[in-house]
Amino acid sequence: MPTRSFSTVPGFQTTSFTPQQLEQLLIVLKAYDVEEMKFTSTGRLSVLGLSKETCTQLAAELIPLFPKKKTHKEWFTYIQACPGMDSCKFGVRDGEALAAQIEKIELSGPLRAKMKIGIAGCQMCCTEPYVRDLGILAERKGWKLIFGGNAGGRARIGDVIAEGLTDDQVVELIHRCLIVYQDNAGAKVRSARFLESFGVDRFKKAVLSEPFQKK
Ligand code: SF4
Incomplete structure (x- = not known):
């Protein structure tokens, strides 16, 4: 010890x-x-x-x-955003600005379990979005949203939920993902285990069935 x-x-x-x-x-x-x-x-x-x-x-x-750097809503364990296009030559979008928008998402209460978010300003994935509960990855055609990743002892690569999203659309889709997770996951069940039991196709159907409110 x-x-x-x-x-x-x-x-x-x-x-x-x-x-x-x-x-x-x-x-x-x-x-x-x-x-x-x-x-x-x-x-x-x-x-x-x-x-x-x-x-x-x-x-x-x-x-x-x-x-x-201190303002994270209590329901996110952390939001890790790379500098993105502001100060990295590979960046194609602004990850820190998106992080600020994600922090404004309102939920009815604390999430079931840890919710770690990684935002990468390009496909180099320095913030490891594929192994975060919520991963957001910048591409030239828009943001790609990944859900259900985990880097722990039972590692899981997250599933791509949608791509080619604008800033507003990715924030809206994150909100929908969190609501479906919150409504259906058991206590202390992380997104990776939840997605395995809930089903990826069912989850995508639940969060993508409505058109986005903003372009
Ligand atoms: S993911 Fe890495 S290489 Fe890409 S913009 Fe961010 S810091 Fe730069």
């Missing part, structure tokens, strides 16, 4: 920051005597040797230092 383990700072996530923010981050971490830290692949911060309670106090100090 390890005598000390890493704990994730709750609610803190950032994929980019300024030198000034990094300096402030270091000041806070030193004040808490953090021995070692690491950023996860999704931009979350893990620190070594702090209790859960202390991590919560740490979060309260760190989150205000990164105001633009």
Whole structure:
């Protein structure tokens, strides 16, 4: 058994920051005597040797230092978006702008289980959308939406639900996917297991039966 383990700072996530923010981050971490830290692949911060309670106090100090990156609705575990066309030469669409739109989706309550979202600005798939609960991938003809992926012990490649979507259409379709999932999945059942039992064709029929409201 390890005598000390890493704990994730709750609610803190950032994929980019300024030198000034990094300096402030270091000041806070030193004040808490953090021995070692690491950023996860999704931009979350893990620190070594702090209790859960202390991590919560740490979060309260760190989150205000990164105001633009802290806003995720409580029902998404995280939304990981690559820089996309704004700052990557391969990007064909703006993933961070889409992430901001997805955060505005309103649901009736927390989802059944973790909902991890990966948005990639091109087919290089740096944010691994095929193994996320919801994966969104930019192509020249529009967004491709993938549902039911998982990168865990029972890994699953998600299924393509639709492609060639506009920003509005992909947000609307994500909303529909979440509603069908929420209405039909059991407690704590992740999207991958849900899709296997519900059936991919049935799921597609449920979410694609109505025309999109916006083009
Ligand atoms: S997925 Fe494409 S656009 Fe996004 S960071 Fe990777 S290479 Fe760049």
